[in-house]
Amino acid sequence: MSRERVISLSEVRTQCQKCSLYQLCMPMGLGDGDLNKLDKIIKRRRPVEKGEFLFRLDQDFSSLYAIRSGSLKTYTSQSDGQEQVIGMHLPGELIGLDAIGSQRHACSAVALETTSVCEIPFDHLETLSREIPGLQQHLFRLMSAEIQHDQCHMTVLARMPVENRLASFLIGLSERYKLRGYAANEFNLSMSRGDIANMLGMAMETISRLLGSFQDQGLIQVERKHIRILDPAGLQAIASNCRELPGKPADSSSSHSA
Amino acid sequence: MSRERVISLSEVRTQCQKCSLYQLCMPMGLGDGDLNKLDKIIKRRRPVEKGEFLFRLDQDFSSLYAIRSGSLKTYTSQSDGQEQVIGMHLPGELIGLDAIGSQRHACSAVALETTSVCEIPFDHLETLSREIPGLQQHLFRLMSAEIQHDQCHMTVLARMPVENRLASFLIGLSERYKLRGYAANEFNLSMSRGDIANMLGMAMETISRLLGSFQDQGLIQVERKHIRILDPAGLQAIASNCRELPGKPADSSSSHSA
DNA sequence: CTTTTCTTTTGATCCAGATCAAGACCTGGA
DNA sequence: TCCAGGTCTTGATCTGGATCAAAAGAAAAG
Helix, strand or coil: CCCCCCCCHHHHHHHHHCCCCHHHHCCCCCCHHHHHHHHHHCEECCCECCCCEEECCCCECCEEEEEEECCEEEEEECCCCCEEEEEEECCCCEECHHHCCCCECCCEEEECCCEEEEEEEHHHHHHHHHHCHHHHHHHHHHHHHHHHHHHHHHHHHHHCCHHHHHHHHHHHHHHHHHHCCCCCCEEECCCCHHHHHHHCCCCHHHHHHHHHHHHHCCCEEEECCEEEECCHHHHHHHHCCCCCCCCCCCCCCCCCCC | CCCCCCCCHHHHHHHHHCCCCHHHHCCCCCCHHHHHHHHHHCEECCCECCCCEEECCCCECCEEEEEEECCEEEEEECCCCCEEEEEEECCCCEECHHHCCCCECCCEEEECCCEEEEEEEHHHHHHHHHHCHHHHHHHHHHHHHHHHHHHHHHHHHHHCCHHHHHHHHHHHHHHHHHHCCCCCCEEECCCCHHHHHHHHCCCHHHHHHHHHHHHHCCCEEEECCEEEECCHHHHHHHHCCCCCCCCCCCCCCCCCCC
């Protein structure tokens, strides 16, 4: 399944190790042997082109996907046909966690640009995580972090006025980019204004106006999809969201969607 | 820690088994031996009285809690002091999952009435779930279900007008009560109007008005905290929320908070 | 039983942000 | 190079639900 062509052991061994993101999507502190095992179950697949689906709502669940490059959005379709964007996902993040329980995808994942992912068959991962304690622990923590993140997003949606929501979104994005080694204060939005608005529970026009207003206030600089954060502290102050719990010990790595 | 007094083996063995809810909070299909092991790590503790905290925001995480009877609400406090109610939790549900990642509670849990819980030290549970495959799988599924539920709630908050939110909440409650063997169409709200409003991102006055209007429409009958659903289908139609994914195979048990 | 306090209901007003409308700007295809 | 079909911005209006205000029930306390 995972490895058809014949390759040297050292080549196998380095697949995950050479990925600059493996500490994010997968556990820290695994020995070479463990990493090797992990590597063996991962399927690499051709990149997903912009607009293509990685998986679709209601499809049978079999794998988690770790994003290596590019980005995707996930969304559900309401019974009335309306779409609801759930999240935007960056390199180093793991998607599909919500489908484990029902064994069926609860949302669709579509690439926002050319995106490459590692496919991780979940039954193999489950087996492996029984053998590798650190892996099991990491998975629990990842899922927990996702729960915490979603609860934070619920809070944002329930209480905050639109300004705060958008600031919160931008700060969140910035932090996630930083975590993965990209520039924290300068990045490209891969989602359209419409998608961002949808995700934050507001109208596209409002996003447009707010970006303009943030720019006028000297908080950010916008040029189409390109965002530069000029005043992170000021933006943070507007966001004033669920403070990122520093997390006590170890990882604190993960954080999902926006 | 968990068992100071001397008791017979058969007594130990039945603690979880005799609990009518163990299939919900803990895995189905465990043998007696496994159930016994599980039982050994669970601490019973005196009931939490109404208004008492089970745990508080920022407190160190050590255990999950399975609710045996009663109910709790969980909520976070914003930096501005505002509370945001995250969920209401019923017997058979497991709370604390959001704290695994950061090792610190991301919300406070307070009893809405006298409530008894089983405390499950998470490090023991983690160890045990390496030994018992079914347990590990169950935990993954529970956490996944929680993620899915939270995403559903995000959708409700982001898109739906107030009518739909409340209908959705009532239907959700009804389903959860049914799942645990209580009457599906007649129950008591243990949260105040204010808490419900807060959780659904609206004003208390709106809840009040909507309950009245639902009653006028003959959908429900309200008497203070007591709710009777007269027209489940009609209410469902208004809710029109993320259809409960039937889940493919096995469990489909869990579903968390409202 | 009476008083105090908390919760809920009901009514009147107001406003944040949606919706509607139209124009400007990209981007890609022929 | 030009055209067609997005995507984004900007302005004007409208409205769902919040907020304000006050009364009416419950429940708890004295």
